[in-house]
Amino acid sequence: MYDVFGEWRLPEKTLDHLEGYRRSSPIRVGNGASKQLQLDVFGEVMDAAWVFVQRGGTVDRVTGNMLAGIGRTVVRRWMEPDEGIWEPRAGRQHHTHSKMMCWVALDRLMRLADAGHVKADTQTVAVTRDEIRDAIERRGFSQRLGSYVSIFDHETVDASLLLLALTGYADPTSARMMGTAALVRERLGAGGLLYRYLEEHDGLPPGEGAFGICSFWAIQQRVLADELDLATAEFEHLASFANDLGLFAEEIDPSTGEALGNFPQAFTHVGAINAARAIASRMGAAPPAARADRITTTTRGRV
Numbered sequence: 001m002y003d004v005f006g007e008w009r010l011p012e013k014t015l016d017h018l019e020g021y022r023r024s025s026p027i028r029v030g031n032g033a034s035k036q037l038q039l040d041v042f043g044e045v046m047d048a049a050w051v052f053v054q055r056g057g058t059v060d061r062v063t064g065n066m067l068a069g070i071g072r073t074v075v076r077r078w079m080e081p082d083e084g085i086w087e088p089r090a091g092r093q094h095h096t097h098s099k100m101m102c103w104v105a106l107d108r109l110m111r112l113a114d115a116g117h118v119k120a121d122t123q124t125v126a127v128t129r130d131e132i133r134d135a136i137e138r139r140g141f142s143q144r145l146g147s148y149v150s151i152f153d154h155e156t157v158d159a160s161l162l163l164l165a166l167t168g169y170a171d172p173t174s175a176r177m178m179g180t181a182a183l184v185r186e187r188l189g190a191g192g193l194l195y196r197y198l199e200e201h202d203g204l205p206p207g208e209g210a211f212g213i214c215s216f217w218a219i220q221q222r223v224l225a226d227e228l229d230l231a232t233a234e235f236e237h238l239a240s241f242a243n244d245l246g247l248f249a250e251e252i253d254p255s256t257g258e259a260l261g262n263f264p265q266a267f268t269h270v271g272a273i274n275a276a277r278a279i280a281s282r283m284g285a286a287p288p289a290a291r292a293d294r295i296t297t298t299t300r301g302r303v
Contacts, residue, residue: 008034010034012031015029037082037083038085039074039077040082040084042101043103046067047167049067053117067112068118071109074102075106075124081095086196096136096149097160100132100140104169106125106126110125147161147179147180150197156197157199158188159217162217172225173225185218188214193238193241194218195208195209208251209254209258216272218234219234219238223279231278231282249264
């Protein structure tokens with residue numbers, strides 16, 4: 001993690017003398033997440049590299065060495081607990097999403113190596129990739145619930161489990177993935193939106209809105225599961241929560257539709273773009289003009 005000046009030392013302190021916007025507290029300077037371990041980031045970087053070369057990009061020697069180094073790090077560290085995608089402050093756990101993204105990192109590294117973009121120990125990478133999948137299927141899935149779970153050997157779920165289908169780890173139409181999507185909607189759904197989690201102790205004050213990007217993930221999952229009509233209806237519903245400029249916040253209050261959290265939030269708009277593209281691709285055409293206009297407005301100033 002870096003600040004806008006490139007500094008990575010970001011000690012966090014609370015400013016108790018400030019009440020914050022509309023009494024939103026605590027008010028902090030710095031970010032405690034700078035000291036966290038988030039293993040999922042390795043998968044994000046490696047997947048971005050794979051998409052880049054698929055679009056005609058080339059990997060120079062320095063970048064190739066960096067990607068190979070990420071692969072070696074994942075091989076060495078994937079078994080460690082981490083804070084994960086949601087940055088909880090309650091200690092490290094074995095997050096299923098983090099393990100899955102380690103799988104993604106090695107899967108994409110294998111593809112890059114096979115295509116001649118990166119030099120890597122493919123035998124070790126392949127063996128470790130299979131070990132990660134085995135661990136997820138044994139400890140990250142509950143036979144009783146018929147669902148993947150957010151933390152190994154627990155029975156809680158969070159919205160990041162939808163990404164198992166979106167990243168290509170899980171078959172979107174498999175019984176395990178369909179059961180996961182159904183349970184995530186059942187436990188985390190509210191007013192056509194999704195909370196990122198509800199059941200886990202994160203070390204933070206209670207109470208937040210539904211998470212915008214998670215709701216768009218759910219739409220993508222619908223498309224991949226061949227539920228296009230439901231996905232389209234949910235997209236239209238979610239688009240109605242944008243403001244008059246088509247902008248989304250980080251979170252949405254399901255009861256009032258009020259924008260909460262950071263505004264405008266880049267990754268909510270990334271979710272909107274990906275969901276719209278998924279729907280349009282399955283329809284075999286560009287989105288209707290009204291939706292296309294809103295999507296364009298949504299992303300113009302932020303992404």
